[in-house]
Amino acid sequence: MAVTIREVASAAGVSVSTVSRAFTAPDQVQPTTRRRILDAAAELGYSPNPAARSLRGGGTGTLGLIVPDIANPFFPPIIKAMQARARHLGYTVLVADSDEREADELAAIAAVSKRVDGLILWASTLTEGRLHELAGQMPLVVVNRHVPGIPEVRISLSAGIAQAAEQLKAYGHRRCVFINASRAELSRGKSIQESFKALDLSLSELGPYEPRFETGVHAATLVAAHDATAVIAHNDLVALGVLHQMANLGMSVPRDVSVIGIDDTLLASVSTPSLTTIRIDPEEIATRAGDLLIETIARTTGRAGQGLEVHSPFVEIGSRLIPRASTGPAPAH
Amino acid sequence: MAVTIREVASAAGVSVSTVSRAFTAPDQVQPTTRRRILDAAAELGYSPNPAARSLRGGGTGTLGLIVPDIANPFFPPIIKAMQARARHLGYTVLVADSDEREADELAAIAAVSKRVDGLILWASTLTEGRLHELAGQMPLVVVNRHVPGIPEVRISLSAGIAQAAEQLKAYGHRRCVFINASRAELSRGKSIQESFKALDLSLSELGPYEPRFETGVHAATLVAAHDATAVIAHNDLVALGVLHQMANLGMSVPRDVSVIGIDDTLLASVSTPSLTTIRIDPEEIATRAGDLLIETIARTTGRAGQGLEVHSPFVEIGSRLIPRASTGPAPAH
DNA sequence: CTCCTCTATGAAAACGTTCCCGCAATTTCA
């Protein structure tokens, strides 16, 4: 059915070895023969069979990406960016989601692991032991998870948080609420508390809840009880819940209360009022994670020690505040 | 590195042929040997190498899905649902996006076509000729596109549109506006006009524009000029633009004007007010498209004429109105 | 009891590539 290397070889009057070299090691074949081969290949519409190639040991040319939830609006731009980056580097990306359950994550890994050269695991639910085991079997990069010895991409919200605190301070807010929905690096780090403390802002923490719209709706009613004038939500979705409930309560945003989201998803830019949020750049994270995985693959393959380009297996992605219409001066009390 | 069929064979004391059969044709091997093989395989952690399998001719076990834009919130739930369905059927899904440009679509197809058993093309930008050419090379299913002779999944908005018209009629609306952003089946079909005409509602069409938030913002200012009390937008995103601008103009939704979206994306359920929209069920469309492709693959493989199960290569997906808070009684004039 | 039909299994070819080896022709160097 499909045209094989053999047909190209006979069409160009050379052996299959030479055709193979013409593609994979162009400088090992004489320019004139090479051109003849490439022409023949183009005319016949030949392209190498990835299955045969990877069977022979050349890798699959595919990167695996496992995210908690494809439908979470935070991820599609990242997936898209990683696809673009990978294609540019000659790779394809195979995406699956874990639904944040260990069983599903294992199923997803099983489904893709034999088809990819390496895996990016986002917020993996697996134990350290399992992750190390997996890392022993194939190149691995974890995102939003720290496991000693495994290459890691980390998202740091501290810059964005600090900017948010500054903005709120400048607007005259004094008492704020943080709606926590168990985002690891938020609940774990003390950086939010510290950022606010440093500016003499009081910050009460609500939760942890589930990261859902309804969480924001529910938490909004508690804000007034805390006598707070500003809310930082676990993510944009929760922030929209807050916005929604504030409207129901007859409160105006940002006149009566300021609201800040996290992630800068599409939701933030299309809400009414548009949502001030802490942006994590999807392109940057996709690029860095993809590149880190490809490096790790290269190192495993053995093409390593050819230079000093042994990057640290730890990459940090920053964040920054995107001011929009949901934040404003604190109401006079 | 990885454990092969040969190791399982020697561990179980049988030949590789028998191991292969134990997996692919379980009833051709004696129960006792089969169990022995399965046990050995489980203990060694064996799973067949997909590359070798597909090289031998058994297909890749992967479905290709090419959508216009992964980041469009309409698609992630569909991708997710198709992944789930496919995994259930023993397949994996490889997703790519075309960015609605022919060059990118061709690049995406080139990148995935050799790795999949068949392709689902969503709103393809390719010419009929190219599509037929492609369909000659591999199993193909098109969605939101009609090409004679190619299996097709079609989304029909007529039911949802009719329900929307009924609701608006019941609420006492008389003059409506439709914001068109070149969605093929909307601009092409006269069904919207007909649905509204049938209920004696006037419907003005704006556009066509690009399907963006700003389109809604822009169009909203024109609605008043049309003396209309209800707006149907090309999709939820555009509808949110309308919502946004109405708030800016000091108009209240739904008190002054009713707004209806299309697609029932996440956006619709989290906006303020929540958006009445026409829902297209992502699970249904994913399931039907996936199943149709798998059928087409099976037919191509030759496993066809074993029954009368030759379904029509044409599937229609319905729609329905999801009433939420953005529609209400027309204002007394 | 013999012959024939099944059934369960093994041996080996084939899928399309890559890459190691070997060979010839050419180039380099003393």
Added chain:
DNA sequence: TGAAATTGCGGGAACGTTTTCATAGAGGAG
């Protein structure tokens, strides 16, 4: 100019499976 090194190319094995074909044994019919 002769030997050595280099270059360009072909032959063939190997990757891990599936599947055809062959074979040995079991069981049934006559």
